[in-house]
Amino acid sequence: MWLIVNAGSSSLKLKVFEGEREVAKASISEIGPDGHAAAMAAGLAQAGVSIDRLTAAAHRVVHGGAGLTATCRVTPSVVQQIQDCVPLSPLHNPANLVGIQSVAALAPDLPQFAAFDTAFHATNPEVAVTYALPKAERDRGLRRYGFHGISYAALVRILRGRGELPQRILACHLGNGCSLAAIVNGCSVATTMGYSPLDGLTMGTRTGSIDGNAVLRLAEVHGVERAGRILNRQSGLLGLGGASDLRALHAAGTPEARFALEHFAYWAVRHAGSMVAAMGGLDAVVFTGGIGENDAWMRNEILTGLAYLGVSSDPEANARNETTLHDATSGVAILLVQADEERQIALEAQAVMAGEGA
16 A cells, blocks of 8 residues: 655645555644654544555655656655755745655655656756746756646546547646646646746735736835745735635625636636647647636636637536536637546656566
8 A cells, every 4th residue: 555645834635545546545734843743643543544554655745856857766865855945845845854754753664755746847848947047046946847747747647548638738727726737748848837836827825927026026025034925825816806715706796806716817818828839739728626627617717718729618518517628619629637646646656666676
């Protein structure tokens, strides 16, 4: 059995797989400082799994930087590289490391693996990831990385398994965090998130794209730490409409809530044009994530905005959240894929271990 770990700063989500079949899961929240090891033991008990029955553990790690571009076994060198990426992802990588340490505390000899949200975008061309900064600043790691890569890799796997992997995909991971990816022949060539998950689309609490001088002004007025909280935790749909959840905005019915919804759709369509340009055309639009899978209104708004590309949806199929959403006249496939990140981590880690054995 394989333990899949998604460790947050105060939370822990666990899933257990036998091969690619999920057999158990657990979730622990409100974990205090230095409490992850105890939470790990409690989570395994909640899932009904004894740690001595595990074959290995695999962890979601948000940032692998430029060096960690594929799922790998956790070694002291890998731990150091994840640690070196903490300045790039200060909210996530420390918690991911705590997850690794918590498993090691319970089972020091259990093999551990790490999968990186940035890895899928390692195929982006250099021109797509490079900021036009002086070399000294680029050498500090200031470049585009992209995120949600595990979700996009799962999307590609699922479509390939269905026998319907289009050549040029506009992939839309829409949830509390949101991004688009341009995927050609199963490989990422562009994405909307950049140096951090702040860039790109309007999100639940993040601004999305914003002028660097506006960021400097916020830092000047509020200080760097407060500016960071504003940009990452108090903006986006929350800042515009008073709620970060689309369901709450739909229910609110206020002018501010309506504007927030329209803002979300407008910027999704606008960034989509950039992704299509990077691919030189479009064969499919694919939705995943909580919003992408469940909000028919938002999908319709985005698809309506893409009509100029030959996109035409079936309103009834869209309303029912079906897996195929295009109508007979559409020149572009419209598909829905359920997010499947934990299974993707399990399969990638199992493949690494099998390769080691070979």
